[in-house]
Amino acid sequence: QSVLTQPPSVSAAPGQKVTISCSGSSSNIGDNYVSWYQQLPGTAPKFLIYEDKKRPSGIPDRFSGSKSGTSATLGITGLQTGDEADYYCGTWDNSLNAHVFGTGTKVTVL
């Protein structure tokens, strides 16, 4: 059972914007950096966002991250069919002494 809560699914039309929330607590998101991962069907997760809002090389600026208190958010603008995937947030949890992932959110492009 994950300690980070995400909505099961979000959807929008091509070109539109979606946001995915990741809710945690003071022992995880509230005190550590958040990263985000994109998992296309049948593939390994891909590094999308690190240190709350930074993008690795090669990740388009359509993807953005933010954090406030014990919640983080991933934003995707200019939605494309290729963005259909599962998205996970992750961070360290000081109480569990473990890395924790969110429950995952499936993005559907209508």
Next chain:
Amino acid sequence: QVQLVQSGAEVRKPGASVRLSCEASGYTFGNYYMHWIRQAPGHGLEWMGLVNPSGGGTSYAAKFDDRITMTTDRSTRTAYMELRSLRSEDTALYYCARKKSDGFDIWGQGTVVTVSP
């Protein structure tokens, strides 16, 4: 290029053990912790633990602590994860992943482990 290549699929009976490997290339192996993460069919990502290739220190998730061992061989740039006393709930896709900048920047292709009588 920087990559992690994992060993092939495994099938085990309940109660058996499995040892998976993860060979790194394209970077200085000892400079980055290696983590193991698994994903059961239709489920999300579950962190299992980490190993420091420089020194061998480990940290495991509490639920696996008594039946998991992570090691590395710097001479072959390979990380290993052994899981013992397997049960059906351990059927999953197992990933190794490099930790960089508070995130997992490089992932292996995954190894399927099936536990079945």
